[in-house]
Amino acid sequence: MKVTPALLVIGALLTFWASMAIMVLLPAATMHPAPSSTWRPWSSEEEAGNTLYVQNGCSYCHSRYIRTNDWDLGAERLAEPGDYVAQEPSILGTERTGPDLSQAGGEHPDDWHLAHFTNPRYTRPQSLMPAWKFLGESDIRLLTAYVQAQGGRDADTRISRQQRWRTPAQEAYARGPDKNIEWLHDQVPHGWLAMPNPYPPLPADLARGEKVYQDQCAGCHGPIGDGQGLAAPYLNPVPLNFTLLRRHLTDGRYLGGMLYYQIMNGITGTAMPYFKRDLESEKIWDVSNYVAVYFVGYTDATMEPRGIGAAYEPAWTNPYTPPQTQPAAASQPAAAPARTEPR
Ligand code: HEC
Ligand code: HEC
Structure with a gap:
């Protein structure tokens, strides 16, 4: 058969549509995972936060799925297809310049996020995440709502723990x-x-x-x-x-x-x-x-009774002498005799 320009075009289109059918249409028609046990729908605030997440390119540095090889990074839960139901498009991200965010909800309370989004170096002095202060406080609140929803019901459990302790902590502070x-x-x-x-x-x-x-x-x-x-x-x-x-x-x-x-x-x-x-x-x-x-201005280092020790380190004594003027109310634990034998 002679290769004519028309045949070339038809062949190219057939190849294109065949791969389109296998890689896009077939999955779209067949892959409808049931919601996972932790899935829940996003609120309108969280949806708005998702839009900001996409618009501001957060996924260039953050992923939103945890793999088996992340267990040693402190992963909470492996990602399941059912975690992403109704998220269209689901921006998973592949770069891990920053930490994975799929379980970020409830890790920190909202005030931490307000400080961190305003300028990440406020809370993490070495951070290379850009400052989002220019977005303004209301958008930062939407991004915070979005981050707090990452992890679905598991995140909700962590958030309710944060809220359970927030009131007594604030009352004590007051x-x-x-x-x-x-x-x-x-x-x-x-x-x-x-x-x-x-x-x-x-x-x-x-x-x-x-x-x-x-x-x-x-x-x-x-x-x-x-x-x-x-x-x-x-x-x-x-x-x-x-x-x-x-x-x-x-x-x-x-x-x-x-x-x-x-x-x-x-x-x-x-x-x-x-x-x-x-x-x-x-x-x-x-x-x-x-x-x-x-x-x-005071240390009890090396005093008895010691806790988790540095088992095989040589004996040492405390070289630090606390200042003489201790407040009257404070009575110090008695200094233990210096250790001489190696542990
Ligand atoms: C240039 C890369 C980069 C971009 C872009 C970026 N981040 Fe980050 N992000 C980081 C790094 C690095 C860290 C870890 C240090 C820190 O906490 O600041 C981080 C930390 C975080 C954390 C804290 C996670 C935790 O629990 O400790 C959150 C939440 C977060 N980013 C959300 C976002 C959101 C939302 C956006 C988009 C508006 C974004 N990041 C854009 C790099 C980035
Ligand atoms: C994002 C802000 C933040 C960072 C970062 C932070 N802390 Fe704190 N820390 C706090 C707050 C807020 C409290 C007080 C909570 C309260 O009063 O209820 C606190 C309390 C403490 C306490 C409790 C003291 C006590 O008497 O119970 C210690 C100890 C402490 N921080 C040490 C550290 C050390 C060490 C680091 C660094 C490795 C650190 N913190 C990093 C915000 C932070």
């Missing part, structure tokens, strides 16, 4: 700084309050702690730990002023374990995020030491 700190510490399990920091505040530990602090915490708690970070005006309750902790050093309670617990788990209902996925254990102890030594 009662004044000391009552607030008492309330915060009442939520920390006793075992953690009875545990000093097992690591020594040696110069290298403090230098590591300072790096963690400036990279992760300074946006909220401020470069000097007074709670006056750039995110503070957007948050309620505001970030804690660490220097106030000095008034709460009481017998049988240690600073190290309390700091570790709060940093690891965050404070649900407030903007204080959990760091258990971002920081290894040693970094949490280091930043606890840094906060204790530089902002509270």
